[in-house]
C-alpha cells in the first residue's frame with residue numbers, strides 16, 4: 187500500500203485514499219451480496235441481487251458476532267480516536283509503549299481477542315467498515331468511530347456473518363511473511379527467482395531429494411537475471427551441466443519463458 191504513502195499528495199488526501207482502499211478491500215471480502223454491501227455502505231438496504239459472485243457461490247463465512255462485539259467495544263473504550271492497527275494491538279494484548287501510556291492495557295478489552303490472528307482481525311475490521319458498523323474518520327487521523335448502525339448492532343445484540351479469510355489469502359500472507367530478504371535488486375528478477383525456487387521445490391519433492399541437489403540458489407539467481415531463452419543458452423549458466431540440464435532444464439526454461447510479462 188506504499189504507493190499512497192510515497193505519493194506527493196497532502197496528508198488528508200492520503201488518509202482519504204487509505205479509507206477508500208480499505209472499504210474496497212472490505213468489499214472484496216464481502217460475505218453477503220455485493221449489492222447489499224454497497225447499499226449498506228451508503229446507509230441503505232436491499233435484497234440480494236442474485237447476480238453477483240457472492241450470490242452465485244456463497245462464500246465461506248463464520249459467525250462474527252463475538253469478534254464484532256469485541257472490536258466495537260475496544261473502539262469505544264479507547265475513545266474512538268485510534269486507528270485500526272492500534273485497536274487490533276489492544277485486542278491482541280500487545281504491550282506497546284503507547285498502549286501502556288494511555289492505560290489501555292488496564293481495560294477489559296485488552297487481550298480479549300488473542301484467539302484471532304492479526305490478519306484475521308484486519309479482515310474483521312475491514313468488513314466492519316464496509317458493512318458500515320465502523321467508520322474511518324479521515325479528518326481525525328484515520329481514527330475509527332462507531333457508526334449509528336454500529337451502536338444499534340451492540341444495543342440490539344444483533345448477529346453478523348463475516349467472510350472467512352480465504353486459504354489462498356492466508357497462504358499468500360504466510361508466504362510473504364516467511365519469504366527471506368530479497369537477494370536480487372531487480373524486482374522482476376526477484377519474482378522470477380521465487381518462481382524458479384518453487385519449481386525446484388516441486389522437482390525435489392517428487393524425487394525426494396533436498397532442493398540443493400537439484401540446483402543451488404546461486405544457479406537459480408543467475409538463471410533469473412540472465413533469463414536464457416533456450417536449452418543451449420542455459421548451458422552457459424554456472425552449475426548447469428548436461429545431465430542436470432536433461433533432467434530439469436525444460437521445466438525451468440518453461441518457468442522462465444512464461445514469466446515474460448507478468
Ligand SMILES: [Zn+2]
Nearest residue numbers: 219235238241
Ligand atoms: Zn448479489
